[in-house]
Amino acid sequence: MKEKSTGDLSFELMSQPNLDAYLSQNEDCFTNQSAAEFLIVYFQRSGMTKAALARKAGMSEVYLHQVFSGRRNPSRDRLLCLCVCLELSLEETQQLLKEACHAPLYPRNRRDSIITYGVLHRQALAEINEKLFEENEKTLF
Template identity: 60%
Template sequence: MTQPDIDSYIKENQEFFCDWSVSELLGQLYEKSGLSKAGLARKAGMSEVYLHQIFSGRRKPSRDRLLCLCIGLDATLDETQRLLKQAAYAQVYPKNKRDAIISHGIIHHTPLSAINDKLFAENERTLF
């Protein structure tokens, strides 16, 4: 950002810009998951129709829905953070109680229902 104009900055940093869309990043995670779309929809707590709309790029999932997808896909915390960042959402912040519960669940591959149960037990907003 020390360049006098934005064009110079863009030219010098082109290789660092992420050109992947959220649906493309989700597609990469889906490919390595080995799940069917129906199985993913069940694990992520959403309808198959909504899931297809997200993967096609016709719908942008909310932060919570994106987290549900990451949990359903068994994404790592780094993959989850990358998706949240690409979607222009706040990344999971471990000093926030709700996010700490979600983060712990992602790291330990906890099922979405168990994460939601813990959120509810702690009087935190559930993911769905």
């Protein structure tokens, strides 16, 4: 079966008179992996310890453990801190933001453009925050 696009799903949802029918017909189109599961995969690939990641991302180890266990859902900015510290690609960052139900980085937004540039150029979190501060934009933490 051909995979449905987001546009196709949106059209079906708007035109479907019965939500239960839509849900059952499109069960295989819904994402099944949580943001925490994606994070764990990226974390394992990094070779870092959780303590090192927490320090690098400016968060407590307790909070990070809660995020990895799925008990806490990080804000968009906290998630971006983790993406930067795990050195995720822009595609991986956008995917993780989407899985966590956060807005993707948007190039028409000045702040998001600064963050995107940092992700693309593998800048350190402190470097991105410094540029955000210089440009009078809210820092990531």
